[in-house]
Amino acid sequence: MLQETNTYTERFRLFDLDYWPPAFKRLKVLQSLIELDFRYNRDISVYAVKMDTSIHALNRFAKAYLGRSVYELLQDRIYREALYLLQYTRHSVKEISELLGFSDLPYFSRWFKQRNGETAKAYRKGFET
Incomplete structure (x- = not known):
C-alpha cells in the first residue's frame, strides 16, 4: 500500500479549486469576448488578435473543444x-435588427428564418396572448 505523506498532500490536491486547465481558461476568454462584443464586432480577426493567436488556430481550437467555428459561435450568440x-x-x-447590427430588415428576416424556420414576426406572434 502507498502511504500519503504530508508534503504530497500539501503540494497537490485532486480537487484544487484554484486550478483550471489552460484550454478551459482560453474557452472562457473566448466566450467572454464574444459576449461583450457580439453586437458590434463580427470580425473574427479582432477576436484572434485579442487572444494573441491566428484566425486559423482560434478556429481549430474552438472546433476541437466546442465543435463549432468562432463564426458559428458568434452567429449562435446573435441568434439567442x-x-x-x-x-x-x-x-x-x-429595431431589433438594428440593435443586432444588421444593416437592413430583409437580410435580418432571411437570416432569422434560415435558423428558426419561421419569420421573426411569426415567432413573436407565438408569444402574444
Missing part, C-alpha cells in the same frame, strides 16, 4: 439575443 429580444421586449423587428 434575437430570440430574447423578440420574446421579452416590445422593440419592433426593425
